[in-house]
Amino acid sequence: SWATPVAADAASVMDGAPVLCLGEDGTIWMAYSRTGEEAVKTDLLSYANHQSIVVGTIDPQTLAFTEEAVYDGNGYAYLYDLCLVDGAPTLVWADAQVTDADSVIWPTNATLYAAGGAAGWSQVQTLTVVESPVLQLAAGNRGDELAVAYTVDMDGSADTMDDLTLYCLAGDNRSILAEHVTGKVSFATLPGGEADFVWNDENSLK
Numbered sequence: 363s364w365a366t367p368v369a370a371d372a373a374s375v376m377d378g379a380p381v382l383c384l385g386e387d388g389t390i391w392m393a394y395s396r397t398g399e400e401a402v403k404t405d406l407l408s409y410a411n412h413q414s415i416v417v418g419t420i421d422p423q424t425l426a427f428t429e430e431a432v433y434d435g436n437g438y439a440y441l442y443d444l445c446l447v448d449g450a451p452t453l454v455w456a457d458a459q460v461t462d463a464d465s466v467i468w469p470t471n472a473t474l475y476a477a478g479g480a481a482g483w484s485q486v487q488t489l490t491v492v493e494s495p496v497l498q499l500a501a502g503n504r505g506d507e508l509a510v511a512y513t514v515d516m517d518g519s520a521d522t523m524d525d526l527t528l529y530c531l532a533g534d535n536r537s538i539l540a541e542h543v544t545g546k547v548s549f550a551t552l553p554g555g556e557a558d559f560v561w562n563d564e565n566s567l568k
Contacts, residue, residue: 369395370416370427376409382446383451390420391451394443406463410438417444417453417483431483436473438466443501445549447508452478454489454501454510461488468520472496474531476508489512490531494518497526502549502557507532511559512549528561 370377370392380394396416399507402408418429433439435457442455454476458469474489474496481487489510498513509532516525528547545562552558 363494365425368425368427368464369430370394377424379442381442381444383446385446385451386449388422389451390422391417391444392420393417393442393453395442396432397437406466408459410440410460410466413439414440415439415453415455417451417478431444431477433475433486435478438469440469441472441496441499441512443499443510443549445501445503445508447479447503448506450479452501452508453483454493454499454508456499456512458494458496469495470518474499474510474512476510479508490536498528498547500547500549500559502559504532504558509549509559513543513547528559530559 365473376397378395380392383391394416397409399414401412403498415433416429417431420427427477437457437459439457442453444453456472456474458472460466460469472492475527476487476489492514495515495518496512497515500511502509503549509530511528511530513526513528516527524542526543527541528543530537530539543561547559547561550560
């Protein structure tokens, strides 16, 4: 039977979009977005400005969540993923500068950050700065190195969706994985045991 649900933080106004990662030692890691009580409930911009990304562990017996780190961002921390890199949990997220409700719905820029891994949760690394909307993000382990895939709206307009380009960032190398991407990008283990990014490219799965 299913266990009784347990709130990660009973005091928060709104929690959202949890992602899970299982450590090699069996530790259950979770990252999720949390909006604090400071947010004005009728103001979307206030919600964005008070949204944090929280990472921690889940007790498999009690389901209690233990917070390890909180990242407030410099504007609106709105995309994130959690993965193992060389056996260590690593969090990647996007943070956008927002000025009004429209820019929350369609951020015009993003800075990608990473924390965790061998350096621990206190060290935040800037991965790249993107001067266009970042709409999707996924992270994974490629050869014991952090790899991040992210979808960019090249013209910055929500009215045109045929110009979405999928990039991959690994170390100092950035490459284009695909153009005219639709749908979600994920990092998955493929048949045969190889792990890599999977995405919708026009009407097919790549």
